[in-house]
Structure formats: C-alpha cells, structure tokens
Amino acid sequence: MTTNSPQGFGYRARRTFTRLLVFLVILGLGGGVVFLLGQLNSRTFTLVQENGELVVMKGRALPTGAAAYRPGDPRLADAYAPLPLEGQDVTLLTQQKFTDRDELDRALFPLLETLA
Template identity: 95%
Template sequence: MTTHSPQGFGYRARRTFTRLLVFLVILGLGGGVVFLLGQLNARTFTVVQENGELAVMKGRALPTGAAAYRPGDPRLADAYAPIPLEGQDVTLLTQQKFTDRDDLDRALFPLLETLARPRIASGEPAKVERGLYYLRRAEKLSGITEEQRRSLQSMLTDVAFYQARQKLEDARRLVSEGLAQLKLASETENRHARAANQMLTTVGPSARDLEEALRRAVHTDSAPDNSPVAPAPPQRPSSPSGDTAAQPPAAGPTPDAGPLP
C-alpha cells in the first residue's frame, strides 16, 4: 500500500497559495504606505529661492516631489505668487516644511512685513507704493495671528497717511497748473481769452487760497514736530518746618496820621 508524500500536489498548492497571500499582503501594505506618504506630501508646503524670488511649492500626490503652488481660488493667486526678496536672507525659511497653509501664512508674514515697513516709512512716493504692494499681499494671508493682524493694521494706517498727503500734494499741483494755464489763455489773443478771464475772476482767489492751504497741509502741518519742549517752572523750596501754607505779606509802612491834637 502506497502513502502520499508530503511533497504531493496538495502540499505544494497550499504552500504556493500561502506565499501568494503573503506577497499580496506585503504588496498591499507597501501600497498603503506609499499612498499615505503621497497624501502627506500633497499637504506639505515648502519655499525655495529662485532668481531672487521666494517661490511657494506644494507637494505632489507622491511620496516625494513638489511643484509651484497655484491655488484654485484666483483671489489667492497673488498672495502665493513669487515674492521679490530685494536682498533679504531667507535661508532659515527655505529649510522649513509646513503641513498646514495657516502655518505657511504665519511664516510668510514676517518677510512681507520686513519688506514693507521701511518702504512705507520712507515717505518717498515710489517706495511707499512698493511697500503698499507688499501690504496688499500680506492682507490676503488668512492664517496670520492676531498679533500679526494688529501689526498689519498699524502699517496700513501709516500708509494711509502717506497716501493722503501725496494726494493732497497732487491736488495742489493740479490747481496750480490749472491757474497757470487759465492765465496763459487769458493773456493771449484767442477765442477762449474772455472765458478764461471770467474763470480767473470767479475761481482765481478761492483757488489760490486752496493752493496755499494745501501747501501748508502738506509741507508744514504734516511735518514732524521738532519744537523743543518747554522746561517745567521751578518749584519753590518748602520751609524747614514743612509748612507749605503761604505766609502773609509783610505790612507796609502806615501813612503818618499827623500830630495828635
């Protein structure tokens, strides 16, 4: 009577099935790990320095790799567009990774603040306008902290003052140019000379007063107050006894009443 060898068909089939099952389990676990790593990388933000600009990168749906971040909302496109560095050192920033967009916003704000603050404080129109560009980008960062929001509001208040002063200066210049052109038109022989004279008569005095008021507002009233502080009046020394009550004035000489009768 013959016996079945342990190396028979059934044994080999079970062993093959077991190996296949183990392989599929390992393959599934590996695929799950790759998928999770891809999901984690897809939520990761980094920044890189390229051609003098700071570019925001977002991970791909793969374990590694990143591409330039392009938000689906067009209103956020300017917020995360490449930032001109203008000589700023961002080495530490480029070494960080951010798994949340709010964390990215909080990290980008100090850079935008550093770029904006000295420019809006310069008082020069071109630099103020450049600083305002960085402030507008900072306004679009929704994840900044309350302290950063207060700092942003403070800078916006400063730039509002400079913008208002520049607009007043532009208005003064336009009024001055308008008066000069009316005067030129009124002094030459042309079909508008009479109308120009009438306009000068009507608005000339008021326009000159307005021009002077604008000049004072821009060049005098808005200048920093550098006047010296008046010293405090000296205090009178107190009496040795500590009594601070005022002493009665000494009686003056009484007039001579004359000889008694």
C-alpha cells in the same frame, strides 16, 4: 539513505497559495505606505529661492517632489505669487516644511512686513 515521503498535489497547492497570499499582503502593505507618504507630501508647503524670488511650493501626491503652488481660488493667486526678495535673507524659511497654509502664512508674514 533517507527517503523523502512524496508530497501530494494538495500540500504543494496549499504551500504555493500561502506564499502567494503572503506576497500579496506584503505588496499591499508596501502600496499602502507609498500612498500614505504621498498623502502626507501633498499636504506640505515649502519655500524655495529661485532667481531672486521666493516661490511657494506645494507637495505633489507622490512620496517626494513639489510644484509651484497655484491656488484654486483666483483671489489667492496674488498672495502666493513669487515674492521678490530684494536682498532679504530667507535661509531659515527655505529650510522649513509647513503642514498647512495657515502655518505658511504665519511664517511669511514677517517677510512681507519687511518688504512692504
């Protein structure tokens, strides 16, 4: 028969504190990952075809999701308004993600050129 040595309160308190600390570190790292994924998503642009128009979408500050892009500058509102497609094939554009507005502008230019 084996006898377990009694463990004192100090040992149990230290073990509980260590487990709590490890849990909080893991939770903090998980929260950091979610925050950074949200930051990356909020800086991406995508194009979506809706009702025969090409709509510019900007990522939200969440790990997933996007909303129609509404620029803060009113002078840019017309530039990023939904574009009527008039039968143009934009499949390649809708499959891409753009990391900044300049990249989006360069991708949209050939389409705007054909629509003009």
